[in-house]
Amino acid sequence: MADNTYDAIVIGSGISGGWAAKELTEKGLKTIVLERGWNVEHVKDYQNNTTDPWEFPHRGGRTQKMIEDYPVLKRDYPLNEKNLKFWVNEKESPYTEVKRFDWFRGYQVGGRSLTWGRQSYRWSDLDFEANAKEGIAVDWPIRYKDIAPWYSYAEKFAGISGNKDGIAALPDGDYMPPMEMNVVEKDIAERLKKHYNSSRQMIIGRTANITVPHHDRTNCQYQNKCWLGCNFGAYFSSQSATLPAAAKTGNLTIRPYSIVTQILYDKDTKKATGVEVLDAETNQTYQYFSKIVFVCASSFNSSWVLMNSATDVWEGGLGSSSGELGHNVMDHHFRLGASGRVEGFDDRYYYGSRPNGIYIPRYRNVGDDKRDYLRGFGYQGSASRSGWSRNIAELNIGGAFKDELSEPGDWSIGITAFGEILPNHDNKITLDKEKKDKWGLPVLAMDCELRENELKMRKDMMADGKEMLESAGVKDVTTFDSGYYFGQGIHEMGTARMGLDPKTSVLNKHNQVWDALNVFVTDGACMASAAAVNPSLTYMALTARAVDYAVSELKKQNL
Numbered sequence: 001m002a003d004n005t006y007d008a009i010v011i012g013s014g015i016s017g018g019w020a021a022k023e024l025t026e027k028g029l030k031t032i033v034l035e036r037g038w039n040v041e042h043v044k045d046y047q048n049n050t051t052d053p054w055e056f057p058h059r060g061g062r063t064q065k066m067i068e069d070y071p072v073l074k075r076d077y078p079l080n081e082k083n084l085k086f087w088v089n090e091k092e093s094p095y096t097e098v099k100r101f102d103w104f105r106g107y108q109v110g111g112r113s114l115t116w117g118r119q120s121y122r123w124s125d126l127d128f129e130a131n132a133k134e135g136i137a138v139d140w141p142i143r144y145k146d147i148a149p150w151y152s153y154a155e156k157f158a159g160i161s162g163n164k165d166g167i168a169a170l171p172d173g174d175y176m177p178p179m180e181m182n183v184v185e186k187d188i189a190e191r192l193k194k195h196y197n198s199s200r201q202m203i204i205g206r207t208a209n210i211t212v213p214h215h216d217r218t219n220c221q222y223q224n225k226c227w228l229g230c231n232f233g234a235y236f237s238s239q240s241a242t243l244p245a246a247a248k249t250g251n252l253t254i255r256p257y258s259i260v261t262q263i264l265y266d267k268d269t270k271k272a273t274g275v276e277v278l279d280a281e282t283n284q285t286y287q288y289f290s291k292i293v294f295v296c297a298s299s300f301n302s303s304w305v306l307m308n309s310a311t312d313v314w315e316g317g318l319g320s321s322s323g324e325l326g327h328n329v330m331d332h333h334f335r336l337g338a339s340g341r342v343e344g345f346d347d348r349y350y351y352g353s354r355p356n357g358i359y360i361p362r363y364r365n366v367g368d369d370k371r372d373y374l375r376g377f378g379y380q381g382s383a384s385r386s387g388w389s390r391n392i393a394e395l396n397i398g399g400a401f402k403d404e405l406s407e408p409g410d411w412s413i414g415i416t417a418f419g420e421i422l423p424n425h426d427n428k429i430t431l432d433k434e435k436k437d438k439w440g441l442p443v444l445a446m447d448c449e450l451r452e453n454e455l456k457m458r459k460d461m462m463a464d465g466k467e468m469l470e471s472a473g474v475k476d477v478t479t480f481d482s483g484y485y486f487g488q489g490i491h492e493m494g495t496a497r498m499g500l501d502p503k504t505s506v507l508n509k510h511n512q513v514w515d516a517l518n519v520f521v522t523d524g525a526c527m528a529s530a531a532a533v534n535p536s537l538t539y540m541a542l543t544a545r546a547v548d549y550a551v552s553e554l555k556k557q558n559l
Contacts, residue, residue, distance in 0.1 A: 014111025016523035017296035018238030023547035025251035037107030039256040042239040046229030092438040101446035102487035113237040118208040121533035137423035141509035150541035162206030182350040184383035191472040208236035222352030265310035299524035303495040328423040330530040332489035338465030339414035340477035357382035373456040381415035417461035448486040496525035511546040
């Protein structure tokens with residue numbers, strides 16, 4: 001096999017790309033993973049994981065220089081000195097905001113699998129059937145039964161901890177032992193279940209943190225430093241799980257600093273022949289050839305690659321024949337909810353720093369509940385006690401102050417709502433060919449905003465939070481709405497949706513590009529709707545399912 005020829009090419013090394021690499025190599029395919037960023041080595045490159053807070057020059061915060069250099073990242077919590085290297089250099093890789101869009105990216109081996117929130121939930125047919133029932137966008141080409149075995153497959157390998165809660169809108173999975181709710185969360189969960197006659201429930205989060213040793217990974221140590229990289233491999237990332245599995249096969253090649261600028265397309269066979277790569281360090285151009293290509297560069301970058309490919313055949317790029325490439329951008333809108341004070345548990349505490357919280361699954365527009373908007377939302381949050389760092393205004397000096405600080409403070413609980421955004425053709429990304437990045441490549445322009453459905457939903461998201469906490473006996477409940485702009489959920493989806501018809505979708509039911517059936521897109525770009533739950537587990541399942549189909553078709557010589 002020539003140095004530049006492989007059985008399969010994978011573009012991107014994050015959650016989807018890592019899974020594609022694992023599945024392809026384990027099925028015997030010589031596979032190259034092309035990653036545009038730097039190579040993060042497991043454990044070796046997690047230096048700050050063992051750094052104590054007082055050892056950071058700025059106590060883990062942000063400097064004026066960082067604020068100047070990262071005009072987008074500074075808008076929210078990701079900007080800090082602890083893991084700055086896991087976020088994109090914005091001066092090298094800019095983008096255009098037609099409307100404000102907070103795009104938080106990770107260009108490195110592992111992508112955002114190193115910094116994700118790890119909440120891992122299955123979709124139900126409530127989600128897969130919603131578009132068709134409501135006449136929104138296009139129907140999903142699959143249903144829960146099609147993906148359920150692949151959810152199980154992904155959960156068993158990734159290591160998802162959680163309870164089997166028997167909630168129809170949130171299917172149970174194959175879980176490791178769950179993390180435990182603390183005493184206040186347990187009490188509130190029981191009160192909510194009783195008050196709402198089980199129609200609303202608070203459960204422990206289902207998270208990709210292993211609770212027992214698994215595949216050479218050590219179980220979670222409750223340090224809650226996940227986004228600094230985990231030396232124990234306790235949370236699922238490409239580095240801790242999929243890429244090591246792929247490497248064990250001897251079939252894996254990883255090439256960092258490799259910006260895929262286009263997919264090479266043969267007009268006669270109507271198939272991709274490989275990709276063109278710009279070396280991010282040397283600016284040299286290379287070509288790699290393969291039988292199949294998996295595009296897993298994260299939703300927007302995957303569509304960017306498609307937009308830049310086969311433009312001599314389609315002006316809008318490979319996959320644009322339907323007119324939907326780049327359209328139907330989705331995220332989860334949030335940054336609002338409620339919090340309050342909990343009495344009666346001053347003699348109780350909890351163990352460690354649990355890297356997980358509670359979850360209240362969607363209940364709006366479920367069953368007989370009907371609202372003046374479509375879809376719904378869930379809540380994430382936790383209960384805790386304030387610690388030694390709290391400020392006690394009345395006792396700000398002397399021995400009494402020190403004595404007070406040695407005791408934990410009041411219990412409180414907070415919940416934040418995460419709501420579904422409907423697919424809308426007018427929420428889109430396009431190529432801005434006037435503006436270039438460091439490498440002279442066109443950048444993306446973002447043109448997205450919340451619509452009437454989401455704005456109506458936000459009223460319930462805040463009011464329901466207050467109602468539920470007060471019904472559970474929480475005191476001094478207050479609500480908050482910090483405002484939301486597209487991208488802040490870091491769950492960008494859409495832009496190359498799956499569907500049943502090549503006239504209205506970019507991909508078919510197997511994640512194949514209609515215009516080139518040996519090209520598969522399995523990251524967030526493929527989503528036809530967003531549901532209310534975190535999406536990454538669905539990417540894992542869809543990727544494993546698509547690889548299984550691709551290899552089967554290769555063996556039949558259909559690709």
